Amino acid sequence: MSADSKYWFPAKRYGWGWGPPTNWQGWTVIAVFAALVLAGAIVLLPSRGPVTFIAYSVLLCVVLVGVCWLKGEPPGWRSPSE
Structure with missing residues (x-):
């Protein structure tokens, strides 16, 4: 995890x-x-x-991923060997 406080969501x-x-x-x-x-x-x-509820939930998930993408650490694959 990054200690950089500018990210709301750290990369896994x-x-x-x-x-x-x-x-x-x-x-x-x-x-x-x-x-x-x-x-x-x-x-x-x-x-x-x-x-309708499923469509609404999918929309909310897309918005959540968008917020994570904008306010989180850049995503990328991280393996145990890194």
């Missing part, structure tokens, strides 16, 4: 992607994401059905 130690947030901005993004998924489950599932 092994593999590709990002690990848990390292500051309050990253944790806020995760909390808002979770709250929006929960709100969608409460509102969309009963009224619009599972297909």
Whole structure:
């Protein structure tokens, strides 16, 4: 993990992607994401059905990955030998 505080999401130690947030901005993004998924489950599932909820969840995931891409460490494959 990087100690550089300009990144909200550090790169994973092994593999590709990002690990848990390292500051309050990253944790806020995760909390808002979770709250929006929960709100969608409460509102969309009963009224619009599972297909709408799945589309909504996919959209939220795309937005979350976009935020991680913009505010996280540059992603790349990291193997145990590095």
